[in-house]
Amino acid sequence: MNATVPKVQRHLWIVGILAVLWNAIGAFDYAATQLRIESYMSQFTPEQLAYFYGIPAWAVATWAIAVWGSLLASVGLLLRRRWAAPLFGIAIVAMLLTAVQNFLLSDGLAALGEGGAAFTAVIWAIAFALYFYARGWLDLFGLLLVFVIHV
Numbered sequence: 001m002n003a004t005v006p007k008v009q010r011h012l013w014i015v016g017i018l019a020v021l022w023n024a025i026g027a028f029d030y031a032a033t034q035l036r037i038e039s040y041m042s043q044f045t046p047e048q049l050a051y052f053y054g055i056p057a058w059a060v061a062t063w064a065i066a067v068w069g070s071l072l073a074s075v076g077l078l079l080r081r082r083w084a085a086p087l088f089g090i091a092i093v094a095m096l097l098t099a100v101q102n103f104l105l106s107d108g109l110a111a112l113g114e115g116g117a118a119f120t121a122v123i124w125a126i127a128f129a130l131y132f133y134a135r136g137w138l139d140l141f142g143l144l145l146v147f148v149i150h151v
Contacts, residue, residue, distance in 0.1 A: 016078035019130050023071040026123075030067040034060070051111035059101035066094035070127065077134050085134035092127050 032040035033052055041049060055063070069091035076084030099120075102108035109117055 012080070013078070015130075015133055016074065019074035019077055020071070022126060023067070023074045026067045027071050030063060048111050051106070051108065055106075056101065059098055062094045062097040062101075066091045066098055069094060070130070073134065074130070077130070085131065088127070088131040088134050092131060095124070095127060 029040075031037075036053075041052075044052070069087055073084045073087035073091060076087060102112075112120070
């Protein structure tokens with residue numbers, strides 16, 4: 001029996017590699033913040049540092065799930081694994097819980113400023129775009145459209 005393997009569309013490689021790189025940056029940000037790497041954390045004001053270091057443990061845990069879950073889901077997307085889409089979904093739920101802490105239970109908007117709020121919106125747009133892409137509901141053109149609209 002001669003089974004043929006379906007050809008992987010080129011955009012899967014483009015989106016997958018970009019997703020891994022994007023989420024690797026998020027993972028580095030998380031790790032650098034938690035490890036308090038001086039060369040990275042020196043870019044923030046004392047008020048921002050106090051805010052970051054004062055995040056409750058449960059929110060740090062949901063942040064970790066969001067970041068590492070997104071990175072693993074991106075690898076799964078590259079490997080064409082079915083679990084990539086549900087894992088992106090779990091990461092989005094973790095992002096939502098983290099956002100509750102950052103913007104409802106604390107004054108994260110004041111600590112992050114307008115630039116931080118805008119960047120947070122970009123993070124959300126990319127997270128949902130990757131989820132929809134992994135579900136097969138969005139093609140490369142749709143991803144580009146989401147990115148152009150939110151940037």
